[in-house]
Amino acid sequence: MVKITDTCVDCLISRVKLECGLARADPKTTQQTTDSCRNLLFALKDLPLSHPQIASRIHRRAYELLKNPDPFRDLKDQGNAESIAVCKEVRPTLVTFRDYVLAAVIGNTFDYGVKGHTVTSNFSAFFQDEFKKGLVIDDTDRILHLASRVVYLSDNCGEIVFDRLLIQFLKSRGSHVTLAVKARPMLNDATLEDAKMLGLDRIVDCLTTNCDGAEIGLCLEETPPVLSDAISRCTLIIAKGMANFESLFERNDLPPIAYLMAVKCQPVADASGVPVGSKIALLRV
Incomplete structure (x- = not known):
């Protein structure tokens, strides 16, 4: 299990401060919210x-304290709009499974509030530069071989636009795809509403949520029956982003998992064995 370090504490609290800013909280509310979240963090950090x-x-x-259920709403819409524009530019150049995976991994950089990580202001130029660099870990050939029945665990808005391209590629090859998104807003993660706005409910075989509430990553004990059943019958789980990696990478009771992500912090870099900033398609069987 990735341990909560001092860097993790700083990162979590900096994200809370970002949420206060996005919610336009006054200084008093910002301080009260930050203090409450810091106290809760220290009460939880040594629990299993x-x-x-x-x-x-x-x-x-x-x-709850900000009385704002979705402070990232504007950033989520902005990320989707930017990604749609870039997808129109790059889609004709995407040919292979590796191309589509790499595009989806570059999309994973739409992650706000991770300390030391900045969402680029020129995503089109950034995408082109990152696409040239490729994947630091590239298990795409082995991943595709397993992709007959896929459970796809999504992550962020913006990113999910590129996920749609990858899912369409998988469907064109005959894959059965179950897509899991968030039931309720959490950070800038894609929700059921976001997925439907992008027409993903008409593309995948099953669109579901990862739990009934607002949960980062995946807590297997809280998954709805439809997702639990899909996981039990799938040949491959595609897990997008660091939270899904942190949730699952120590489990040994699951189908093969393809971790597709941009590595944005040192604890996850250490756990995955690559430098911070790496883009990976890592298969664990």
Whole structure:
């Protein structure tokens, strides 16, 4: 399990402060929210909980105190709009499974509030530069071989536009795809509403949520029956982003998992064995 370090504490609290700013909280509310979340974090950090479980509780507390259920709404819309524009530019150049995976991994950089990570202001130029660099870990050939029945665990808005391209590629090859998104707003993660706005309910075989509430990553004990059943019958789980990695990478009771992500922090870099900033398609069987 990735442990909560001092860097993790700083990152979580900096994200709470970002949420206060996005919610246009006054200084008093910002201080009260930050203090409450910090106190909760120190009460939770030594319990046998995963990093995503702790972070989920912190951010739910912040939303409650801010009286704002979706402070990232504008950034989510902005990310989707930017990604749609870039997808129109790059889609004709995407040919292979590796191309579509790499595009979806570059999309994973739409992640606000991770300390030391900045969402680019010129995503089109950034995409072209990152596409040339490729994947630091590239298990795409082995991943595609397993992709007959896929459970796809999504992550952020913006990113999900590129996920749609990858899912369409998988469907064109005959894959059965179950897509799991968030039931309720959490950070800038894609929700059921976002997925439907992008028409993903008409593309995938099954669109579901990862739980009934607002949860970062995936807590297997809280998954709805439809997702639990899909996981039990799938040949491959595609897990997008660091939170899904942190939730699942120590489990040994699951189907093969393809972790598709941009590595944005040192604890996850250490756990995955690559430098911060790496883009990976890592298969664990």
